[in-house]
Amino acid sequence: xxxxxxxDPVRLPPECVALRKEVRAFLAEETAAGTLNANIGGGIxxxxxxxxxxxxGAKGWIGMTWPKKYGxxxxxxxxxxxxxxxxxxxxxxxxxxxxxDRQSGPVILRYxxxxxxxxxxxxxxxxxxxFAIGMSEPNSGSDLFAAKTKATKTSGGWLINGTxxxxxxxxxxxxxxxxxxxxxxxxxxxxxxxTQFVVDMRTPGIQxxxxxxxxxxxxxxxxVFQDAxxxxxxxxxxxDGAWKQATSELAYERSGPERFLETxxxxxxxxxxxxxxxxxxxxxxxxxxxxxxHALRRMSVSVAGMLHAGKEPVVEAxxxxxxxxxxxxxxxxxxxxxxxxxxxxxxxRATFEEQMTYATxxxxxxxxxxxxxxxxxxxxxxxxxLR
Amino acid sequence: MGSDNPIAxxxxxxxxxxxxxxxxxKAGDGWKAPAWSALEQAGLTLAWVPEDLGGSGADLxxxxxxxxxxxxxxxxxxxxxxxxxxxxxxxxxIPVPNGAxxxxxxxxxxxxxxxxxxxxxxxxxxxxxxxxxxHLALLARRDGGLAVALVEASQARIADHxxxxxxxxxxxxxxxARPVAVKDAPAGLDEQALLLMGAAVRSMQMAGALEAILDLxxxxxxxxxxxxxxIAKFQAVQHNLAxxxxxxxxxxxxxxxxxxxxxxxxxxxxxxGVRGGGHPADHGSAIPPSLSLPHKGxxxxxxxxxxxxxxxxxxxEAATExxxxxxxxxxxxxxxxxxxxxxxxxRLWGWRDDFGSESVWAVKxxxxxxAKGADGLWPMLAER
Numbered sequence: 001x002x003x004x005x006x007x008d009p010v011r012l013p014p015e016c017v018a019l020r021k022e023v024r025a026f027l028a029e030e031t032a033a034g035t036l037n038a039n040i041g042g043g044i045x046x047x048x049x050x051x052x053x054x055x056x057g058a059k060g061w062i063g064m065t066w067p068k069k070y071g072x073x074x075x076x077x078x079x080x081x082x083x084x085x086x087x088x089x090x091x092x093x094x095x096x097x098x099x100x101d102r103q104s105g106p107v108i109l110r111y112x113x114x115x116x117x118x119x120x121x122x123x124x125x126x127x128x129x130x131f132a133i134g135m136s137e138p139n140s141g142s143d144l145f146a147a148k149t150k151a152t153k154t155s156g157g158w159l160i161n162g163t164x165x166x167x168x169x170x171x172x173x174x175x176x177x178x179x180x181x182x183x184x185x186x187x188x189x190x191x192x193x194x195t196q197f198v199v200d201m202r203t204p205g206i207q208x209x210x211x212x213x214x215x216x217x218x219x220x221x222x223x224v225f226q227d228a229x230x231x232x233x234x235x236x237x238x239x240d241g242a243w244k245q246a247t248s249e250l251a252y253e254r255s256g257p258e259r260f261l262e263t264x265x266x267x268x269x270x271x272x273x274x275x276x277x278x279x280x281x282x283x284x285x286x287x288x289x290x291x292x293x294h295a296l297r298r299m300s301v302s303v304a305g306m307l308h309a310g311k312e313p314v315v316e317a318x319x320x321x322x323x324x325x326x327x328x329x330x331x332x333x334x335x336x337x338x339x340x341x342x343x344x345x346x347x348x349r350a351t352f353e354e355q356m357t358y359a360t361x362x363x364x365x366x367x368x369x370x371x372x373x374x375x376x377x378x379x380x381x382x383x384x385x386l387r
Numbered sequence: 388m389g390s391d392n393p394i395a396x397x398x399x400x401x402x403x404x405x406x407x408x409x410x411x412x413k414a415g416d417g418w419k420a421p422a423w424s425a426l427e428q429a430g431l432t433l434a435w436v437p438e439d440l441g442g443s444g445a446d447l448x449x450x451x452x453x454x455x456x457x458x459x460x461x462x463x464x465x466x467x468x469x470x471x472x473x474x475x476x477x478x479x480x481i482p483v484p485n486g487a488x489x490x491x492x493x494x495x496x497x498x499x500x501x502x503x504x505x506x507x508x509x510x511x512x513x514x515x516x517x518x519x520x521x522h523l524a525l526l527a528r529r530d531g532g533l534a535v536a537l538v539e540a541s542q543a544r545i546a547d548h549x550x551x552x553x554x555x556x557x558x559x560x561x562x563x564a565r566p567v568a569v570k571d572a573p574a575g576l577d578e579q580a581l582l583l584m585g586a587a588v589r590s591m592q593m594a595g596a597l598e599a600i601l602d603l604x605x606x607x608x609x610x611x612x613x614x615x616x617x618i619a620k621f622q623a624v625q626h627n628l629a630x631x632x633x634x635x636x637x638x639x640x641x642x643x644x645x646x647x648x649x650x651x652x653x654x655x656x657x658x659x660g661v662r663g664g665g666h667p668a669d670h671g672s673a674i675p676p677s678l679s680l681p682h683k684g685x686x687x688x689x690x691x692x693x694x695x696x697x698x699x700x701x702x703x704e705a706a707t708e709x710x711x712x713x714x715x716x717x718x719x720x721x722x723x724x725x726x727x728x729x730x731x732x733x734r735l736w737g738w739r740d741d742f743g744s745e746s747v748w749a750v751k752x753x754x755x756x757x758a759k760g761a762d763g764l765w766p767m768l769a770e771r
Contacts, residue, residue: 005598005632007640009647011771020769089765264765272761278753284746287753288704291641291697294768299640316636323633380632381625384605 005316009298010305016082023086026059036092048130048172049093056087056094057127062101066109071122077252077308081301085257089264095169100124103253104131104177108198111237111245116198120175134164134178134199134223141166142375144179145191145243149225151180157232158182158197160205160225168369170208170221173201183240191243196236203228215361253370255303255317260296260324262366263331263359267293269352270335273342285338289331296324315383322376325366332359394434394445395452401425402460408727423464423487432466433483435474441483442473450474451591451646458595461730463554465489465516467588472524475581478657479535479570486521489514491559492578493585495747499536499561501529506563507536515741517545518555525561526572526581533572538564552737553730575657575688583691585742586699587649590642593702593738596731597635600713603728604628607717624716631712634705644771645691645698652687690771692755696748703745706735 030036035052056062064080066072087094105124108116123129140146149162160180170176176199183193199206205228211220237245267289274282300320306313336356342349367373381387405422426432434450436442450470457466465487472488491514492498499509507527517523523543525536542564550556605628608619618624652658710732714721721728739745756764 005601005636005639007636007643009640009644011647085769268761268764271756271764274757276757276760278757280750283753283757284749285753286756287696287749287751288700288745290752290756290764290768291700291749292704294693294697294771295637295641295644295701297768298644298771299637302640302644315632319633319636322629323637374626377626377629378622380629384601384628384632386605386608386619386625386628 005319006306006313007299007302007316008305010302012078012082012301013076015076016078019079020082020086022059023061023083026055027086027090027092030055030092031090036090047091047093047095048169050096050128052093053096053127055127056097057125062097062127063105063121063125066105066121066125070109070117071125073125078304081257081304085261085297088258088261091265096130096172097124097127099133099169100129100131100175102256104133104175106252107177107196107236107245111196112198113233113235115233116236120198129175130169130173132167132170132173132176132201132221132223134167134170134176136164136166138163138165142372145185145194147179147181147194149178149180151182151195151197151230153182154229157234158230160197160199160228160230162225164223164225165211165220167208167221167223168219170201170223171210171218175200176223177236179242189243193240194242195239196242196245197230198234198236199228199230200234203230205229215358251303251307251312251314251317254321254376255300255307255313257297257300259321260293260300260328263328263363264293265355266332266335266359269348269355270339272348273339273346273352275346279341281341282338285334289334292327296320296327300324315380318371318376318379318383321371322373322380326373329363329366332356332363336360392449392452394431394449395456397429398426398431398453398456399459401429401431402456402462406460406462406464408461408730412725412727412730419464422462426464426466427485432469432487433473433485435470436477436483440477440480441485442477447650448646451587451643451650454588454591455595455598455642458592458597459599461596461599461727461734463552463730463734465519467592468516468520471585471588472520472522474584475524475526475535475576476537478573478576481535481537481568481570484522484537484567487516487519488522488524489516489520490524490526490581490585491517492526492581493742495578495582495743498578499525499527501527501534501536501566501569502563503530505569506565507538507542507561508563509561511559511561513550513556513740514545514559515550516555517543517557517559518547522567523559525566526576526578527569533577534569535572535576536566537568538566542566550737550740552734554734554737556737573657580657582742583695584649586748587642587645587695589738589741590638590695590698590702591646593706593735594635594638594642596735596738597631597638597702597705597709600709600728600731600735601628601631601635603731604631604713604716607721618716627712627716631709631716634709634712638702638705638709641698641701645694648690648694648771652691658687658691689755689767693752693767693771696743696752699743700745700748700752703739706739710735 060073061083063072064075065077068074137147151158151160178197178199179194182195186192205226207224209222210218303313303317405425411418430443431453433442434445438444454467468489469487472490473483475490476483491511493514494512497511520540523538523540527534527536544560546558548557608624609617611618717728720726
């Protein structure tokens with residue numbers, strides 16, 4: 001076969017089974033204590049909880065795979081997978097620490113200065129630090145390398161000027177990892193000239209303006225930089241060489257359980273609404289959805305296992321995100337079809353409708369955030385040898 | 388990919404030499420006898436039969452790897468059916484004959500009965516390759532339980548028919564047929580268990596066929612020039628092929644996961660212990676009373692049900708989508724007899740229906756999830 005797609009049938013090892021029990025016990029306690037509501041009512045703001053993130057940090061479930069030296073726990077990527085999927089399915093309020101745990105921390109760990117690593121990583125692990133990602137700009141979204149926000153060298157550091165946009169959580173964030181232009185692109189390499197920085201959001205010259213979403217919620221922001229000073233040791237990795245650093249972590253980011261479970265609560269409530277004895281139409285619809293999500297999870301676990309084994313399944317990971325986000329995006333609409341004849345008076349009707357409304361509204365973003373469907377298909381096509 | 392498995396490697400070598408789709412496409416049926424005999428001599432047709440019952444005693448996992456290869460060649464001889472028949476007979480401890488076999492029931496709801504006088508009766512719809520089989524391996528109901536029976540195909544009335552794939556797909560009538568051998572089915576081996584095993588088998592073949600059409604479509608897109616460049620350079624074509632890769636990927640993941648689940652189920656009369664002649668004769672036959680319902684017992688039975696049913700559903704869906712994309716990419720040439728694409732796509736369409744279609748399994752799986760209750764859904768998925 002010229003086109004090799006590999007999905008080893010990876011099973012989570014026994015330590016993951018024990019850990020899953022621990023995580024579920026913790027979630028049950030939090031639910032009983034009222035700090036966790038599995039129903040989505042809280043929306044985005046409800047997803048930030050300083051108290052919850054601190055508790056998760058105390059459990060040792062942030063920075064799980066990082067070195068102990070930086071506050072990490074030196075556990076496996078598969079163990080982290082279990083925590084991520086259990087939290088996702090429970091709608092746990094993890095937004096404060098999730099981005100730091102998934103991508104900002106690993107980038108700092110690999111490319112950050114010693115000072116930044118020692119200062120920030122242990123606090124991420126304690127669940128005290130919220131990160132935002134400053135990539136997109138008003139005229140640069142999927143085309144990352146068109147970024148114009150400038151970092152200009154000055155004595156002891158850099159001055160940043162320009163505007164980032166669609167920056168989720170910037171109004172909560174302590175830090176932002178931003179992509180800034182330090183040189184012009186070259187003829188040979190249009191990706192040249194961008195540098196990553198860790199930005200302390202308390203720096204003078206940074207203003208965060210809300211951009212309200214169609215749901216009425218505040219997640220997006222515009223972040224304006226006016227002569228914001230970054231010390232030299234805030235540079236992450238190679239100056240002008242951010243493009244070399246972008247790709248290796250992406251397989252982790254693209255293939256995780258959050259790429260198909262974001263609207264999973266709809267499936268659970270659909271099953272509840274259909275009841276113990278659904279008609280043939282309901283049973284068939286439910287069965288197909290369950291088969292589809294099972295297959296997605298098996299793909300995702302397989303990629304996690306291959307990453308764990310030191311392989312680089314870049315195309316496979318892009319496929320998980322492509323197929324997974326499209327599935328989770330369609331899910332509320334399929335659930336709507338299948339629930340069409342469910343009695344108005346069914347027990348969970350109010351919860352189901354509230355969740356459907358929310359999931360339907362947020363669904364469009366699922367195939368945009370973290371790499372659009374079009375970008376992913378370009379990556380897959382390159383992997384197939386078409387470009 | 389599969390190259391680390393010597394049995395799959397052997398299969399590929401034999402099929403490349405004797406059943407290459409391009410070479411046989413216009414060659415009539417003359418290639419079939421030599422291909423079959425090479426497969427048989429290599430021990431591949433009875434891979435799932437222990438040596439003391441006349442087979443080559445390979446692992447279940449090896450047999451599934453062979454089936455993926457067979458799918459990659461759209462193989463049109465009853466290798467999968469013979470493997471499955473051998474598995475069924477071996478589960479009951481019946482010595483297995485040489486030659487092509489098939490097994491039944493292969494459709495949900497079909498039944499064979501074994502009368503007190505030892506004869507078999509029943510009407511079976513759509514038994515794959517029955518017309519080409521020397522023997523039929525049957526799961527039959529009798530007073531007090533289920534039995535596995537081996538019967539000569541000549542004892543049955545087999546109607547002429549070809550399925551959409553172009554291979555025999557026959558209605559089979561048994562009216563007092565005398566079996567060669569009969570034994571009790573092991574505990575848990577009922578019609579649904581046989582359909583689940585068949586579903587896992589067809590899922591592997593379909594995953595292999597999808598891999599083949601992905602390859603074929605990518606190669607064609609890179610060669611075919613239109614509007615002064617290879618059509619692979621058009622974004623619309625790239626995105627279609629990316630979708631085909633996605634469907635193929637899901638099919639591989641689902642099918643290999645189901646096969647792995649069956650191959651690694653804990654030793655039991657039904658699923659485990661094929662290698663080394665450990666056939667589970669005389670385990671009695673405590674048949675679950677509710678045969679139309681999925682297994683509800685949890686553990687390996689539930690794992691096999693979730694995995695094999697899900698694979699058949701999702702791989703079947705991938706076959707529908709994938710075949711459509713491949714045809715779109717290949718345009719008119721892909722619609723000709725001359726091109727090999729139809730050898731794959733027609734079989735993909737046909738295989739969707741064998742051993743339970745997507746719809747049949749979806750209803751069963753949906754009913755299982757509903758009966759377990761909404762809060763049992765995630766724990767069931769996370770178990771795997």
